[in-house]
Amino acid sequence: MDDQGAAEAAEAADADASAQDTGSGSGSGSGSEGRISTREAARRLGVKPETLYAYVSRGLLTSRRVPGGRGSTFDPGEVAVLAGRGRPGSGAQDRPAEGAADGGWGRIPTSVTLIEADRYSFRGVDATALARAYSYEEVAEWVWTGELRRGVRFTAPPEPLAAARRAAGSLPAASGPMDRLRVAVIAAASADPLRFDLSPEAVLGTARSLIPTLVDALPAAGQPHRGAGRLAWRLWSRLTALPPDDASLRVLDAALALLIDHDLAASTLAVRVAASARAHPYAAVSAGLGALDGPLHGQASALAHRMLAEVLERGGAGPVVAGQLRAGQRIPGLGHRLYQGEDPRATLLFDLLTEVPAASDALAAARDVVATTARHTPLHANVDLALGVLSVACAMPEEAGETVFAVARTAGWIAHALEEYAERPLRMRPSGLYQGPRPPQPLP
Structure with missing residues (x-):
């Protein structure tokens, strides 16, 4: 439920899958219609697949699903343009020119929140x-x-x-x-x-x-x-x-x-x-x-709540995590695309929850989930897991x-x-990347 906590983890996982599923045997990474694979696009930009999908979510790149597959392909021209501008966040070359046609859609100036180095700040604090x-x-x-x-x-x-x-x-x-x-x-x-x-x-x-x-x-x-x-x-x-x-x-x-x-x-x-x-x-x-x-x-914390309640009911995270994975589902409350380690919001809430006697069992369940999942993949807790602990411990609804x-x-x-x-009105007007049949087409 975090600001895209589950969505970001999902996209990151999709990115990993794409890196494995869309490369060509020659290593060129070419996809259909001259498009390139996730692996090849990430290589050309010098970034990880997770970062590539972060660019997609911010409007800097567009992706297209591989028909019948789990991977995605990218327009090599778009990748080349982005590579020429430099990696987003690396410097002034990434900022849109004044009056750019996209109105700053890809990179929207804001003075509210900065997220970097596994920390985030409000107006610099x-x-x-x-x-x-x-x-x-x-x-x-x-x-x-x-x-x-x-x-x-x-x-x-x-x-x-x-x-x-x-x-x-x-x-x-x-x-x-x-x-x-x-x-x-x-x-x-x-x-x-x-x-x-x-x-x-x-x-x-x-x-x-x-x-x-x-x-x-x-x-x-x-x-x-x-x-x-x-x-x-x-x-x-x-x-x-x-x-x-x-x-x-x-x-x-x-x-x-x-x-x-x-x-x-x-x-x-x-x-x-x-x-x-x-x-x-x-x-x-x-x-x-x-x-x-x-x-x-928004609903990611409800999934974490249900999972923690089941862990407490069954006496351990092992069968619950196994059930999630067997059903092809991700583990709620774990992973965040913007943080390499634990979500700092979860870290603070877990610390404060240790002072709540009624939260001890739910906290132990959350730690059990993290430890059990870490045997398979190193994912850290995000804020949704901490909210799940709070809601379970305090008899709140999911x-x-x-x-x-x-x-x-x-x-x-x-x-x-x-x-x-305070900005000019209607500047949030991106241009569509048309992918339909080219005109003129016969009248249907």
Whole structure:
């Protein structure tokens, strides 16, 4: 559920498969129609296959699946152009020229998050250090403004909150929290006549009211915490009927802060596209929620939750991991394309979870999964596994991790919308790489 955590691991695995499945016997790597294999494209660029697929996800290259196979092929011309520009991230030669035709689509300038060397930062400050030292609201303010406002609290305005609660409450009883969040955003927007004001002050006002509205629109699972002013405390009572303890609330608050942003994940890119068209902040957040609704992005932590619950039920990770692999499925919560080692967000959450007595069994299960899988392939834990430990240990539903992710990431989506509102409108307009029959074709 990480910003593409599962998707990135999946693409990396596909890249490895492609490197094995698409090369030609001559070693040239030529594919059909003059295209080249993943292995050959990676060789020409001097990168690993995983990096090649990172370029695809960022719009720097396009790939095409091999008919009837698992591999992919690449246009040698595109590879040559990218090779001539230098490896992305290696220097100024990779930056698009001013006024480039793609509007910077491949490399979108941002001052929000930097990911490098197995670390990530918000506006230049280590994100894990921020999450350890400050509350979610305080870190969100830092991400939005570059200023730290100690003790800041977010409050839901009465009319949008009432509209959001009515809309979320009208859904069928079996509806999940993400269903309720999606309709709550739309309902809150309808109650805000100033939603079309895209000035920075108005957008920040919307952010500070929308996030608590989303939380307070969810049905209560337990009694509100005595200090329900902070967002994490209010969200806790929406996720579990268990009474909170300080250590558990600390983990939830840190998880919210850690998940505020993670560069241009799929949902964040959707938000920037909407903001480029000057959609109001509620609509931009709705775009992010829509992109989040899938097993390769938002729902990855639910898969980790189910796996950990099964490990605890069966008394060990061995049969569970074997069952996943036998079914041709990847192990949830493991691997991240952007980190060589353990996801730094998982590292911090695991550390904080050691202070939660109720989490000891789930933590042991997670470590068992990592150790068991390492016998086959060296994959490290990502944030989805840590969210799974939190949700299992605290008797939360399997959708809890996705809910935490969506609430937290709303702050990051607003930060990126603010950046996009300051750019020229409709710049997010890439050109299609047409692959159909060439005209003129006979009239059908």
